[in-house]
Amino acid sequence: MIADSPPSNASEWSVSDLAGALKRTLEDSFGHVRVRGEISGFRGQHSSGHAYFSLKDQNARLDAVIWKGTYGRLRIKPEEGLEVxxxxxxxxFPGKSTYQIVVDSLEPAGIGALMALLEERRRKLTAEGLFETARKRPLPYLPRVIGVVTSPTGAVIRDILHRLEDRFPVHVLVWPVRVQGETSAAEVTAAIRGFNALSADGAIPRPDVLIVARGGGSIEDLWGFNEEIVVRAAAESAIPLxxxxxxxxxxxxxxxAADRRAPTPTGAAEMVVPVRVDLLAGVNDLARRHAESVLRMLDRRKTDLRSVARGLPGPDALFAAKRQKLDLAATKLAPALARNARDHEIRLRDVSGRLAAFSPAARLAGLRARLDGIGTRPQDAVGRLIDxxxxxxxxxxxxxxxxxxxVVRAEIGRIAQQRETVLRLTERLVPALSGQLARKRTRYGSSAQLFDSLNYKSVLARGFAIVRDADGRxxxxxxxxxDGQALVLEFVDGTAEATGGRGTKPKGGAKTRTPPAAQGALF
Structure with a gap:
């Protein structure tokens, strides 16, 4: 037999009360802490948007959670193995009897951690090919529109605008962003992609080249330009950057990732546009040299023309040989024409003799003789044919x-025969139609009697009634x-309302008397 435990005056706790007391004690004692450790077990954001991981050192481990709203505001995002x-x-967390830190902010544990993170990120993006020299594009020589992504209030934008005004004034579009702080990376990324999304023929002109600029600062100040989203946006930009x-x-x-890197914002302005004064001087120099070269070419062509003209023969020398050939041909022409005329005259007499036998007059005389021989024979033949x-x-x-x-007599007979056929059919049709109507009338009367016998109205006429509830069921x-249920009684001549009541259940073969209140529910 087990002895009873000695009584105790210690108060009893429920599990929930004890968990709540422990939670309040921890939160009161450690309401705000800074913990240094290495991130472990980070696998990215949960589907809910929260992030769960651990902070550890060589001897201990602390669970950590970053809520969704806080995660989006972090300047440094958690990464596996990063010391922060x-x-x-x-x-x-009472559900698991564990304690954890709810993180409000993260910062790297010293410059060494930032440099290690930066080097790791650089190796990752290099392996993806984002820094390849082959993908970098040349800058346009004379851009019409320049897009600048920078702070609108700093000295950087004034230096860029001043240098552009000195070198080559162009149309400048400024996309204002924060160049430092938690939202800097997101704003710079949105600016680069926003400039690329502009239409070439839209109300806002699309820039021909982009400048992403910021003044100097520490590595923490410049950290927004080391974020992956900024680097990827720069690499994806269709506009040279x-x-x-x-x-x-x-x-x-x-x-x-950019197509060109400038040592300073002022240097970027010098890269994207040439010096207008130098261009004008160069154009004027080229115009002067072009005019001088044209004059020199004309002088040289004149000299060459005079030299060639001196080497050409005179008009008499050019036409002497031709004139001599013409005189010789004129001397031979008259005898040759006489011989040619005599030859053609002999050939013409021969042809005239051969053509005389085939002349039109001779053929016409022969045809007239044949016609006279025919006489009146065609006219006589036509008369006989007409008769x-x-x-x-x-x-x-x-x-x-x-x-x-x-044909007329045959049609008259056929019509008379068909008329007799129609009369016979008419005499047979009237009795047949009368008999069919009588049979239909008899069938209709039988169907009406059957309907009347099956219609529930006939049953109501014999003294019965239909009982329905207030909903018509x-x-x-x-x-x-x-008891007390509203009823509707349907008789043969209309309906009546009644109130239902339950009678006693009959026992054996005895009849049950229905109270007057329930009699309206029976039929």
Whole structure:
């Protein structure tokens, strides 16, 4: 037998009360703490948007959570293996009996951690090919519109505008952003992609080149330009991009992804436009040299023309040989023409003799003689043909008249025969139609009697009634009626309202008397 435990005056706690007391104790004692440790177990944001990981050192491990709203505002995002200083408050999670830190901000644990993170990110993006020299494009020589992504209130934008005004005034579009702070990376990314989204023929002109600029500062100040989203936006830009972040010794990841890197914002302005005065001087010099070269060419061509003209022969020398050939040909022409005329005269006499036998006059005389021999034979033949055709037509007219009479008599007989057939059919149709109507009338009367016998109105006429509830549903059994229930009774001549009541259940074969209040529910 187990002995009873000795009584105790210690108060009892429920699990929830104890967990709540521990939570309040921790939060009161560690309401605001800064913890240094290495991030472990980070696998990115949860589907809910929250981030869960651990902070550890060589001896201990602390669970950590960053809520969704805080995660979006962090300047430094958690990464596996990164040593950080986390600021937040200690609390408990009663569901697992554990404690954790709710992180409000993260910062790298010293410059060494930032440099290690920067180097790791640089190697990752280099492996993806974002820093390849082959993908960098040349800048346009004379851009019409320049887009500048920078702070609108700093000295950087004034230096860029002043240098552009001195060198080559162009249309400048400024996209104002924060160049430092938690939202800097997101704003710079949105500006680069916003300039690329502009239409070439829209109300706002699309820039021909972009400048992303910022003044100098520490690595923490320039950290927004080392974020992946900024580097990827610069690499994806369809518009050539110049990075001018910090001083000449300051390097950020956007410098590697940009098409050109300028040591200073002023240097970026010098890269994207030439010096207008130098261009004008160059054009004027080229125009002067062009005019002088044209004059020298004309002088040289004149000299060459005079030299060639001196080497040409005179007009007499050119035409002497031709004139001599013409005189010789004129001397030979007269005898040659006489011989040619005699030859053609002999050939013409021979041809005239051969053509005399085939002349039109000779052929016409022969044809006239043949016509005189024919005489009146064609006219006589035509008369005989007309007489023959007239006789044939008269014979055909006689035959057609006889055939038409035969056809008319045959049609008259056929019409009379069909009239007799119609009369016989009419005499048979009237009795048949009368018999069919009588049969239809008999069938209709039988169907009407059957309908009347099956119609529930006939049953109501015999003294019965239909009981329905207030919703119109038919009640078939007394058990469906409740006391005081509103009922509607349908008789053969109309309806009546009643109130239902339950009678006593019959025992054996005895009849049950229905109270007057329930009699309206029966039929």
């Amino acid at each position: 200083i986390a600021t937040g408050r200690i609390t408990t 110049v990075a001018a972040v910090g001083h000449e010794t300051d390097w950020t990841l956007i410098d590697h 023959h055709r007239t006789g044939r037509l008269a014979e055909l007219a006689t035959r057609l008249a006889a055939g038409r009479a035969v 038919m009640l078939r059994q007394a058990s469906a009626v409740t």
